[in-house]
Amino acid sequence: MKISFALLFTAVAAFFLWAYPDREEEQRYYCNQGYIFGTYYNIRYSSGKDLEKGILKTLKEFDNSLSTFNPKSTISRINQNKSEDTDEHFRLMYNNALQIWQLSDGAFDITVAPLVNAWGFGFSNKEDITGNLIDSLLQYVGMQHISLEGKLLKKSDPHIMLDASAIAKGQACDVVAEYLLSQGCDDLLVDIGGEIVLRGLNDSGEPWRVGITKPEDDPIGKQNDIQQIISSTSLAMATSGNYRQFYYDNGIRRSHTIDPRTGFPVNHSLLSATVVADNCMTADALATACMVLGKDSALDMINKLNYAECYLICADADSTNIFMSDGMKQLIGE
Ligand code: ADP
Ligand code: MG
Secondary structure, eight states, X not given: OHHHHHHHHHHHXXXXXXXXXXXXXXXXXXXXXXXXXXXXEEEEEEESSOOHHHHHHHHHHHHHHHOTTSTTSHHHHHHTTSOOBOOHHHHHHHHHHHHHHHHTTTSSXXXXXXXXXHTTOSSSOOOOOOHHHHHHHHTTOOGGGEEEETTEEEESSTTOOOOOHHHHHHHHHHHHHHHXXXXXXXXXXXXXXXXEEEESBOTTSSBEEEEEEOOOOOTTOOOOOEEEEEEESEEEEEEEESSSSEEEXXXXXXXXXXXXXXXXXXXXXXXEEEEEESSHHHHHHHHHHHHHHOHHHHHHHHHTOTTEEEEEEEEETTEEEEEEOTTHHHHHTO
């Protein structure tokens, strides 16, 4: 009798373990870290279980859409003229990119890929730069040369190529944050290469605190001195800078931000632009637009928008100066 009772108990316990392998554990903060899109990610959230598998699946799906370093992604297939088909991530990116292209007067432009590649910051090898080369590439740059017809991306010329690097990291933060929210996480921080989405509270029960990094020449991204801390329970923030991705060419500094209107890397006193917006995809694209426009035009653009603020760090001869849009001071609590 005793033996059959013990057997029955074991059988019932085994059944429950088999039927509910992911049973909820106690709510606690998890931290998942790794590398994606050539940069790091650091994702923290409060949950009853580790969601790393779901996060990785979400990131992989995103990579399959918008990574130009993945030859089979939607964007790569469009660049190789193998397909015109798009997916939802691509279409969301395209529509947002078009909007930011318009409001930045063409400073932000995903068709900049041939120039980015020629200058050695893209997915193919650097070329020898001449005025003629730049002129010949400029004819393939400009969002007026592409359109979305239903689900198909149409180009006016097969030489046209797209680069979503200046918007995709931010969009990926939104996508991971949405996944975590769908899993019932109210407290989360998603950081992909410095672009950030956060909600709720940190593991000390306080608003999350994130830093705007000092823009010091730092090609390998080791220094992380903080210029400004922002404390928040709901934020989407992105930073673009010219202090990590650059090289010197005959004494001229060449940065990875290209002005699509001239074909040349920008060269002005703006070292970094941090943008806070409704979502991280928009913040990311606007931050790059600011870097192209330079301080004055960037402030003009952002001050006209009721859903975005910016924090600009400029270096003049021997001093560093901060410029903020009208609502930014309130955001950082000054
Ligand atoms: P980071 O976050 O690394 O500072 P950004 O978000 O500014 O970078 O993205 C920079 C990348 O965007 C470049 O490496 C290039 O691939 C692409 N890019 C460069 N210039 C432009 C531009 N004017 N518009 C859109 N994308 C650009
Ligand atoms: Mg950007």
